[in-house]
Structure formats: C-alpha cells, structure tokens
Amino acid sequence: MDVPVWLRSRRAGVGRPPERSVAEVTAAAIALADREGLAAVSMRRVAASLDTGAASLYRYVSSRDDLLDLMADEVAAGYDLPAPGGPWLAGLLEVGRQGRTLMLGHPWLPELVLTRAPLGPHGVDLLEHVLAVLDGHPADPARKLEAFAVLNTMTAAFVLNELGAASGTRMRQGAYLAHAIAAGAHPHIAALGPSPVPGRFEDTLSRILAGLLDDQKEKP
Numbered sequence: 001m002d003v004p005v006w007l008r009s010r011r012a013g014v015g016r017p018p019e020r021s022v023a024e025v026t027a028a029a030i031a032l033a034d035r036e037g038l039a040a041v042s043m044r045r046v047a048a049s050l051d052t053g054a055a056s057l058y059r060y061v062s063s064r065d066d067l068l069d070l071m072a073d074e075v076a077a078g079y080d081l082p083a084p085g086g087p088w089l090a091g092l093l094e095v096g097r098q099g100r101t102l103m104l105g106h107p108w109l110p111e112l113v114l115t116r117a118p119l120g121p122h123g124v125d126l127l128e129h130v131l132a133v134l135d136g137h138p139a140d141p142a143r144k145l146e147a148f149a150v151l152n153t154m155t156a157a158f159v160l161n162e163l164g165a166a167s168g169t170r171m172r173q174g175a176y177l178a179h180a181i182a183a184g185a186h187p188h189i190a191a192l193g194p195s196p197v198p199g200r201f202e203d204t205l206s207r208i209l210a211g212l213l214d215d216q217k218e219k220p
Contacts, residue, residue, distance in 0.1 A: 005066040006073075006120050020050055022060045026070045030106070033071065038108035041067065072112045073120030078102050084132040088213075089206060091133035092147070095126070096155050096205050103159040110156035110163075117152065139213050147212055154208060158201050 028049045033041050043064060047054040061067050079098050084091055103109045112118070119127065130148045137144070181190045 004118075004120070005061060005069055008062070020052070020056075020060065022070065023074075024050065025057060025060045025067070026074050029067050029071050030074060033108040034106060038068075038111060041071075041108075043067070068112055068116060069118035069120060072109060072116065072118050073122050075102055075106055075109055076120075076122035076126055079122075079126055079129075081126075081129050084129070084135065088133050088137055089209060092130065092151055092209055093202055093206060095130060095133075096151055096202070099152065099155040100159055100201060103156060104162065107159075107163055110159045113152055113156040114160075117149070134213075137213060143213065147209060150208060150212060151205070154205055155201075158204075 025046065029041050029046045032045055032049055041064065043057050043061075044054045046067065047057050061070065079095070079102070081094065081098065103113070127148055130151070131144060134144045134147070139147070180186055184190075
C-alpha cells in the first residue's frame, strides 16, 4: 500500500545534513505555483528556487505527487473557523466561503481539489470541524462524509468558473451562446433570458447541501 507522505520517515541521506525542511520545500512549491501555475511545479523547478539540485529534494519528498499533496494540505492550514454552534447550514457555508477565498488566492488549488483531494493533517482538521458542525444532525455518517466531499467539490467548481470568467472564457462562451440563440433553433435556452448562468455561490451551495442532508432527517 502506498503510504501517505505525512506518515513516511524522512530520508537521512549521506554526506552533509539536509539544509532544508519539508515546510520550506512545500512553501517554495506553493510560491512557484502561485506565480506560474501548477504545470510549472516540478522537482527540478522547485529545487532551483531553493538553490539546490533536484536529487536533494528526495530527502524530503519521493515524487511530484507527494509535493502536490503537501501543497494542497498546507493551504488548508489557512482556514480560520469559529467553534461550531448555531445552524448547521450557516456553519457549512462559512467553510465554503473560506474555501473559496483560499482557492481564489491560489488559482491552482481547485484542480487539485477536484482531481486528487488529499487528506493530510490540515484536511483532517477541516473534516473534523465539518463533522462537529453536523453533530446532532440525523443524517447518517456516510451522508455527512458525502456532504464534506460535495462542499469541497462544489466550491472548487465555482472558483474554476470564476477564474474562467476572469480569463475571458465566459465572454467567449457568452458570445457563442448569443449566436446559438439568435439562430432560433434553441427556444428553451432562449426562454431563459439573456443570462442563463448559475446563481450566486452561497445560494446554490445552500440548496445543494440542504437537498443532500435535509432529506436524511429521521422520520417520526
């Protein structure tokens, strides 16, 4: 079984003792991704930013996959969540709001959330918080775990949509949609009006979470 990077013992190496730490390597990888995107992150590029050779990074991580997992989990340390209390939906929306802010600040993160979803120390802390928010809710444990996954996935999807709009993708899509409507072959799309774009982040997320969890309440 592949052992998660957080559970592996560090390689001692030979010769001089390590001059860096896992935290420094992770920070360098995050800074590189913030500047140039996720595709720029490689063992060679990260090593170069630390003024060392790529081979030296293997004292800290075994592969680029390890590096990506460490990056995603380190950003999750940025959540600053209040103690659970009050309505469960408000608590989950606060998680979503903070997740959206973190992902907008690190535009490479939504891709990792959607394709890898690593669960390291900070991710486990976030999961514990979500389960604490849902403590007392009658949904079964599997459904609560599903809600955690849906919350993260939908937040990442919304952020990708926002980033696409900022890059001009939304404008190009809108131009083609307007052309298709004008052609007259799609009356149902035309009936939606000029902006058939999904609604606000929190409103949509609220409806999804409520639909997922409220129908699991215990029947009298």
